[in-house]
Amino acid sequence: MIVVMKKSATEKQAEEVIKQLGEYGFSAHVSAGAEQTVIGAIGVRPDFDIRKIKIMDGVGDVFKVTEPFKLASRSFRKENTLIKVKDVTFGGNEVIAISGPCAIENEEQVFAIAEIVSSAGVRVLRGGAFKPRSSPYAFQGLGEEGLKLIRAAADRYDLVVVTEVLESAQVDLVNTYTDIFQVGARNMQNFPLLKELGKFKKPVLLKRGFSATIEELLMSAEYILASGNPDVILCERGIRTFETYTRNTFDLSAIPVVQGRSHLPIIADPSHAVGLRQLVPAMARAAAASGADGIMLEVHHEPKKALSDGPQALLPGQFRELMEQLRSIVSVLGRRLA
Ligand code: PEP
Ligand code: MN
Numbered sequence: 446m447i448v449v450m451k452k453s454a455t456e457k458q459a460e461e462v463i464k465q466l467g468e469y470g471f472s473a474h475v476s477a478g479a480e481q482t483v484i485g486a487i488g489v490r491p492d493f494d495i496r497k498i499k500i501m502d503g504v505g506d507v508f509k510v511t512e513p514f515k516l517a518s519r520s521f522r523k524e525n526t527l528i529k530v531k532d533v534t535f536g537g538n539e540v541i542a543i544s545g546p547c548a549i550e551n552e553e554q555v556f557a558i559a560e561i562v563s564s565a566g567v568r569v570l571r572g573g574a575f576k577p578r579s580s581p582y583a584f585q586g587l588g589e590e591g592l593k594l595i596r597a598a599a600d601r602y603d604l605v606v607v608t609e610v611l612e613s614a615q616v617d618l619v620n621t622y623t624d625i626f627q628v629g630a631r632n633m634q635n636f637p638l639l640k641e642l643g644k645f646k647k648p649v650l651l652k653r654g655f656s657a658t659i660e661e662l663l664m665s666a667e668y669i670l671a672s673g674n675p676d677v678i679l680c681e682r683g684i685r686t687f688e689t690y691t692r693n694t695f696d697l698s699a700i701p702v703v704q705g706r707s708h709l710p711i712i713a714d715p716s717h718a719v720g721l722r723q724l725v726p727a728m729a730r731a732a733a734a735s736g737a738d739g740i741m742l743e744v745h746h747e748p749k750k751a752l753s754d755g756p757q758a759l760l761p762g763q764f765r766e767l768m769e770q771l772r773s774i775v776s777v778l779g780r781r782l783a
Contacts, residue, residue: 570607576753
């Protein structure tokens with residue numbers, strides 16, 4: 446931590462800061478310039494609240510130089526974490542495609558979409574049985590019936606299942622059917638849920654909250670890791686900005702930023718980021734080029750009839766064409782789409 450004293454600060458105020466830092470367990474390294482004093486506070490306190498120093502008399506500004514997350518950080522683990530689910534590995538050379546509907550609606554729908562997904566070479570089927578909807582009057586998902594259907598459709602085509610868990614009380618039920626737990630954007634900081642998922646030996650796909658910083662995303666991953674589950678896959682799905690022409694703003698810079706700071710795999714979800722079918726392919730191609738470890742795409746055989754997110758679901762033909770383009774793009778990076 447670096448403490449920059451105000452130009453007007455007195456020697457006594459600087460001494461007070463140094464004393465206080467000592468009481469908080471830091472050793473101080475003082476560099477007194479002609480105009481300003483800068484104090485380097487040495488010590489590892491990832492949980493330290495820098496406001497405790499910011500509010501002291503004579504302090505101009507305080508900067509943190511170490512990251513507050515530990516287990517999720519690149520300095521804790523240099524090499525990428527590989528997360529293996531059946532024959533799919535996240536975080537390695539393969540870029541993992543994940544596709545399916547927004548929600549599981551009925552048997553005919555999920556089997557039809559699983560066939561489309563599988564025949565395009567995708568190995569991971571997505572679809573929500575418990576849906577976090579903005580309106581309490583909107584379709585909330587089929588619940589356990591939906592879990593049974595996605596499991597059956599995935600087993601028919603030998604696919605891996607990822608489906609959302611909304612609350613701690615649902616974890617055991619969802620665990621019975623899924624291969625990967627999804628934590629949605631709205632639940633990224635549901636800390637009791639994150640801690641509960643930390644007790645399982647099953648990967649968690651953690652989506653970035655739409656008003657969460659990258660650091661907050663990594664701190665949420667830290668909750669799962671610190672609770673004992675090392676297998677967290679991060680997901681950039683767009684953040685809320687002042688822009689209104691897209692559902693969210695796709696913050697693709699999160700991909701290389703996370704890869705620099707963390708060993709965990711990170712995938713991209715252009716469907717929820719842009720929210721309109723015609724915009725999804727361009728941003729999916731950009732996500733592939735950004736170096737994402739996976740791409741999540743919503744697809745529907747009859748999007749006009751979809752009970753949720755139909756306008757952002759790719760049509761089957763569009764989806765197949767996009768998958769071919771993504772294969773070419775990732776091959777330029779020496780990777781393979783799986
Ligand atoms: C989803 O993936 O279906 C979903 C609800 O996404 P998000 O949590 O990113 O809004
Ligand atoms: Mn959706």
